Amino acid sequence: MNKYKVKVIHVFNELLDVEAESPEQAQEKAKDLLVSEGYQGAPQYETTIPPENWPVITQEEFDKIVAEHAKQQEPSNIITP
Numbered sequence: 055m056n057k058y059k060v061k062v063i064h065v066f067n068e069l070l071d072v073e074a075e076s077p078e079q080a081q082e083k084a085k086d087l088l089v090s091e092g093y094q095g096a097p098q099y100e101t102t103i104p105p106e107n108w109p110v111i112t113q114e115e116f117d118k119i120v121a122e123h124a125k126q127q128e129p130s131n132i133i134t135p
Contacts, residue, residue: 068095
């Protein structure tokens with residue numbers, strides 16, 4: 055029996071109220087709000103992407119990815135197979 059990692063992809067959304075002069079400026083203000091200190095988000099579940107689009111790798115491949123990230127000058131805590 056082999057061990058695998060299956061990345062189940064869920065999608066969330068969040069509606070933010072901003073005042074702006076244009077759609078582009080509204081996007082910028084929303085980005086600024088998301089990273090502002092003390093911001094408390096309230097994302098809502100929207101959907102799970104269909105299983106045929108879920109990445110699958112072996113435990114061995116996953117461990118190699120983790121080892122490579124550990125060698126980087128600026129380690130990342132995000133691992134995406």
